[in-house]
Amino acid sequence: MNEAITWPLVRNRIRRGMNNHTFGMVRRNADGSRRPHQGWDFEADIGETCFAIADGTIELVRNGGAYGRQIILRFAFDFDGDGDADTLFAAYCHLSRVDVAQGQKVRKGQPIGLTGDSGNARGMAPADRHLHFEIRTKAIAGRGLANRFSPLAVFGECPLARPVGRMAA
Numbered sequence: 001m002n003e004a005i006t007w008p009l010v011r012n013r014i015r016r017g018m019n020n021h022t023f024g025m026v027r028r029n030a031d032g033s034r035r036p037h038q039g040w041d042f043e044a045d046i047g048e049t050c051f052a053i054a055d056g057t058i059e060l061v062r063n064g065g066a067y068g069r070q071i072i073l074r075f076a077f078d079f080d081g082d083g084d085a086d087t088l089f090a091a092y093c094h095l096s097r098v099d100v101a102q103g104q105k106v107r108k109g110q111p112i113g114l115t116g117d118s119g120n121a122r123g124m125a126p127a128d129r130h131l132h133f134e135i136r137t138k139a140i141a142g143r144g145l146a147n148r149f150s151p152l153a154v155f156g157e158c159p160l161a162r163p164v165g166r167m168a169a
Contacts, residue, residue, distance in 0.1 A: 004077065005054050005154055006109050007165030008042065008092060008133055014160045015041040015130045022158060023150035036145045039091065039134030040158070044115040046129060050092050052106040053154070059089060059139045061102050067093035067132065068118025071100060072139050079135075079153045088154070089139050093132035094121040 015021040021041035025034040056075030063069045071092045076085035096116025106112060115131045117124060124130075134141070135154050141147035152158050159165070 002077070002154075002156065004108070006051060007155070008050050008053055008090070009044055009048055009115070009131060009165060011043075011163045012159050012165040013043050013163035014158065015043050015128065017160055019160065021130070022160065023148070023152070024145065038141070038145060038148050039093075039132055040151050041130040041132055042159075043163075044129060044131045045126070046096055046114075046116050048115040048131075049111045050095065050113045050115060050131060052108055052110045052112050053090050054108050056090075056106060058100045058102055058104045058106060058112070061098050061100065063118065066120040067091070068121065069093075069095040069098060069113075069116060071095065071098055071113055072136075073106065073112070074139065077154060079149075086137075089134075089136040089141075091132075091134040091136060091141075093134070094118050094130065 020026045025036055027035045027037050029035050054075035056073050059074040060072040073090040077088050078085050094116055095113045097114040100112045134148055135151045136148050138147040
């Protein structure tokens, strides 16, 4: 992984180790047709610390809709390897607490909030509690996969089978 980036949680693993909690057309409707999932769902109990994945600025803090309480971090990262840093946005969703303010500068690894069960994550079973995390090209990305790409492009690996990051234990 690029040293300019860190993981958003101490322990980072895709929820239940299942592909349908990763990015892309990985979910299914009742009729079997595919539907998108816009980010990665990291397993997380309510109240786990979320960290800034890079140096940047808090672009937006809001509460509402399916994402619930959210933090949007603006940061620079050359994800396409062309030598120029691109402006990207990391979205942290379903939070229980926000510890930063819009416009605030943050450093990589700085605590910014706590995981929770806000938005459409409210009332989930303990095994399904999670941090919904997205990488975007716009702060407000809209519906579907537009203006988003897989966090794999930033992290370089997908923690599907085993947890990664700054492991607590």
